[in-house]
Amino acid sequence: MSLYLFGGAAAVVFSFVVVGLFVRRAQPARAYSRIDLFDYPLGKVVAALGVPLKLIALVLFAAMLVAGFFGDQNPYRNLAPTLVWIIAWVGLAYVSAFVGNIWPLINPWRTAFDGVEMVYRRVCGRNLALGRPYPLALGVWPAVLLLLTFSWIELVYPTPAVPLHLASFALGYSALTWTGMYLFGSEAWLRHGELFTVVFGTFARFAPTDIRTAPPKPQFRLRGFGTGLACREQISPSMMAFVLLLLSSVLYDGLIATPEWSVTESAIIARLSDVAELGPVALRSVGLLGFWLLFLSAYWMVSIIIAAVTEWQFSPRQIAQSFALTLIPIALGYHLAHYLVYFLVQGQYIVPLLSDPFGYGWNLLGTASYRPNIAIVGARFAWYTAVAAVLFGHITAVYLAHLQAMQTFSARKRALASQIPLTALMVVYTFVSLSILAEPIVERSRPSAQPSTVAENMIAIPADAVLPDPDNSHLQAIGPGKFARTKLVYRLLGSAFHDGTRMTAADLLYPYIFAYRWGVRGDGRETHYDQSIDTATAPIRRQLAGLRVVGSETASRSIRVGDVDFLREVFTIEVYTTSAPTSPEREAVPAPPWSTLPWHLLVLMEEAVGRNWAAFSQAEAVRRSVEWLDLVRSQALKERLAALSESFEREGYRPEALRTLVGVDEARRRWAALSAFYKANGHFLVTNGPYQLKSWSHDGVVLSAFRDLSYPLGVGSYDSHAIPRRGFITAVDSTGDGVRLSGDIEMIDKFQRSYRLKRVPLSSIPPDVLKRTPPECRFVVVDDRKRVVLAGAAPLGESSSFQFDFKNRLPVGRYTMFAAVTLNGNVMNADIRQIPIVVSTGAEGQGSQVSTTGTP
Structure with a gap:
């Protein structure tokens, strides 16, 4: 990072030196070709x-x-x-x-x-x-x-x-x-x-x-x-303010997507609980105005310095008005860095929209079926273009500012002196813009659909909220007079499925219908019941009290590096449950409104099982003497499903439970997309995951990355999950009142497409590196009767170790502590250490004395 930032700044400084040495006079305006x-x-x-x-x-x-x-x-x-x-x-x-x-x-x-x-x-x-x-x-x-x-x-x-x-x-x-x-x-x-x-x-x-x-x-x-x-005119103060606003607003667009802004914004909004809904809007409004005023102030201070070093030949205001236009190339460079790839990729949507501008299904120009090529430019092009645009803008600005100085000041010495403060300001701009360019992208809405609100006490459920009917699985209005103990409000970022269809409210609600339809045993419904689904969905059916799709909106984000800026849809969904409110994360587990499969694929699978072609679970397949449902490897089943999908396309089929949410035309488009996907890929495994099944054999499978402009995370966002890193506990020390654990974590060495994992002690990793993916230590303490008496997670302490204080938390006795160091929440194949603990003076005494014995 330091080489990248200082390299960019050095390019600007070097351009100043070159221009100062070789450009000794400004070419008169009449010399230019007209x-x-x-x-x-x-x-x-x-x-x-x-x-x-x-x-x-x-x-x-x-x-x-x-x-x-x-x-x-x-x-x-x-x-x-x-x-x-x-x-x-x-x-x-x-x-x-x-x-x-x-x-x-x-x-x-x-x-x-x-x-x-x-x-x-x-x-x-x-x-x-x-x-x-x-x-x-x-x-x-x-x-x-x-x-x-x-x-x-x-x-x-x-x-x-x-x-x-x-x-x-x-x-x-x-x-x-x-x-x-x-x-x-x-x-x-x-x-x-x-x-x-x-x-x-x-x-x-x-x-x-x-x-x-x-x-x-x-x-x-x-x-x-x-x-x-490059002209002699002094623009008006209002035009100077306009140029600075044009410059700052584009950079502010990148700033609000950085982790630092996200952390700051969350901390401030947490203090504005009384105006929680207006918090982000108010804060970003103030930030937009403040960022502009900051740019104005910095430019004005530099103008004062230029006036001073040029012996006050001109006032700071005159200097500010003379050099403001030379900042335009910087604004243009920022514009290119932020929006060029966005324009090249997202701009292709104008082709089908010209044929169907109102979304009525028209094809006026014969281009309605055009599908944008999102691979027209790649991540490498996006990155190099963005960096080159920023440097191009700053270097051009240095050159133009020098020409302007040669025209403004009579003495060459003063002209050069005037450019030092302005070049310093441009170096600062370079640092800031390149830093923002290199930051990870942070979005406000996550694809995991984490809840944003948990309301306590008894809550009245809106009469228009719905719940699947246990008898026929149709969505029925709750009606008035119903209450829940917890209300969760999800802001859910939508995505596209592998067959090109887009997530809608029907995709979010149908999994609940599926859970009730196949998880409830009823009279004459043995062909629509599966014990495995019953077991898996029991927590949902036990705690779910109501669902309400509030609506949807679009969110615009600027992806600067390795991806593009695109529009995406955010669904707002209220989920009412009967469980006591504890924490948003825990309450979200039983009933998250997130669909991995599109509704039409779920319906196709249901039809296959309902017609006794296959079964959802292995146990049910054995009981019914049919094959286990396989959307990829069973050729006979796929041929049946293909014929069924084509039949559904002709009639625009959608189940009774979705008739109020899905029209006939939309259903036909869904089935047509699924049939086209099968013909192109040879299987029906359509999801909205980041990877798509490309080919398979007895020895393995090939997955290709699935990229769509609506997808919640961009190119490169899955790197932290593609290679799960592990943590290791290397030392256990008693601290009197607790335990201190030291450890190593795996770091990734990348060279082109090669990766190598190496274990590195936490104490030797720079703090700024640890800040990007901070490790945590998850632990459970059990007593001698194997009962859990304490559990939780501890962040990394200042001494690059994990501190556990058991003072007044454990009574006298012998315990066993199980602990593991995790990164990015990865607990797969975790290195779990077993640490015997003896507490000699516990919660009843004046203090505690903890000792560790044995080895893990």
């Missing part, structure tokens, strides 16, 4: 596309609004989220920076207003806009406030990709934009208050073209990259 492409055939072709592009952009904007208000609210089936967050926000930023600013040409708000104004002028003989003079003191502060709001929606707002919410925001923004155009005229408001005009225009200063649509003659001129950023 070829007008509109004078050439290619430019004339581009000019001819102006009107069609305007109309296309206007139609897409209207389609986005209609899709948001009236279309399917699933973000993957609705045009609005993909068009707004991927194509417009990310894609147009890259076009503006690396091609040219086409936004003034395709701006739908401008097109609509200009069209209405043209009609109004012909009918009424005067302009629609009032044309009031725009207050110069306002600068671009309206755009600053709108960018802050836009960033808040993207990074803080809980449901930024819900189509209805996006359309509502877009409609409100439209009203604001057209009001500004009406009051001040379209050109004045576009330059100062229209957010996207200011954003894309700022990025376009880096572009190799300068596109101008203002009268008397449109221009499309060539120029060098970054030419628009």
Whole structure:
């Protein structure tokens, strides 16, 4: 890590040295090529596309609004989220920076207003806009406030990709934009208050073209990259604040996904129990604003230092306004690092959505069946691109800042002196950005569906909560007047199954139906009963009092290294149980709403068992003299299942219990996906796990990694589980009142695709390494009658050992302590040590004296 960080910082410093030595004067602006492409055939072709592009952009904007208000609210089936967050926000930023600013040409708000104004002028003989003079003191502060709001929606707002919410925001923004155009005229408001005009225009200063649509003659001129950023002008304070906000908001997106932020956020929210629901939103809102102010403060302090080292030739404010635009390449580099792979992969969803923008099952352009290729770029490309983009941005900024200094200061010595503080600031930016880039990704919702709330005392169960009927297994409403002892609220991150279908509420509820249908013995139901399922699901049926799917929302996350940024669905589910509340983790065990298999595969398996083709358990297979259900190796059974799946596809079959949750068309899609999966893979083992069965033989199996943009964890996230590491107790020492255990843990040496485990003493591992995967020691103490008298887990202490204090916890007597050191919760093949303990003075006395005897 240190080589990586210092290497990146050294590249920035080295670029400063090289630029300082070899760039001794700023090239005058007139020396740059300004070829007008509109004078050439290619430019004339581009000019001819102006009107069609305007109309296309206007139609897409209207389609986005209609899709948001009236279309399917699933973000993957609705045009609005993909068009707004991927194509417009990310894609147009890259076009503006690396091609040219086409936004003034395709701006739908401008097109609509200009069209209405043209009609109004012909009918009424005067302009629609009032044309009031725009207050110069306002600068671009309206755009600053709108960018802050836009960033808040993207990074803080809980449901930024819900189509209805996006359309509502877009409609409100439209009203604001057209009001500004009406009051001040379209050109004045576009330059100062229209957010996207200011954003894309700022990025376009880096572009190799300068596109101008203002009268008397449109221009499309060539120029060098970054030419628009190296100029003598001093931008306004509001524009300086805008540039710093553009810079900080992208970096803040990465910051809130780091473990450090997660720990800090959890600690603060824990203290805000009175406003638990608003805690994350309020905290991230304050963080967004504070991060921007921090960047502003740091830049202002550097401007003061530059003014001082240049003998106050210019004031700090003048310096800050002169050099602010040179930070644009850094913002662009951050944008590339965070969003490029996201754009390349997730942006492919626009292809099917153009054919079916509202999620109605249309195929207007014949592309509705297109499936994005998520392997179009790999983890290596993502990583190197991100690091290169950050360094490219900083090095370019150093070069442009030097050119600006050569133009601003008359003496070369002052110009060089002015760049030292600014380069130091860029080195700090490099450290921060590369550190965030290298951090693991921390998500707020885990695929293990850990509960977020446990409510105590008797709790009224909502009347619309459901529970499977023991007689027919259908979901029945609980009705009024029912109570539970515990309420668990799960925020469950959805995922895709191997056959490409997406998790829905039906997938989450059907396993409960399955448990009641096959775990309850009833009259005439011997063919739908399995003793093994009865035993396995008994805790669920004994404690479950009600289920309620509250709803679903989407969460947007930025995956910076080795993965992509993508939209995912978060289900909120309430589970009511009859057990006494103890802890969320313990209460979650009997009834977690998480589906490993899709409902349609469960139904197919049930049909196979119900038709006496196979049995779920080995014991039941022996009793009924049928084969044990095998979705992979039994060729005869697979052929039967394939024919059954095709039959179900034709009729859109779904069980009676799911008819209110699954429509006929959705059922047909499910069965079609399962049939296609079987034809492609030769088996029916469809799950939502991280690995997919690829091939098998008598000697072994081959698993391939399953990657989908909706999957809860990204590329590389399973490394800690793919090679489970173990811990070992190496020394046991008595400490008077307890026991101190020392040990080793396994560390992984990686070289390309080779791995080697080696045992390393805990005392020799740096604290920052231990912090990433802190080991713990789990223990059980039994008395001489083999009764458990004490149990728990201890974290690693300051002396790289585990301390156990038995003072006032154990009476006098002989005990046996069983202990094991674990990493990442791995208890497979654990090295368990048996430690005899003698307590000579116990809880009744003034203290305790503990001694250990024998060897483990």
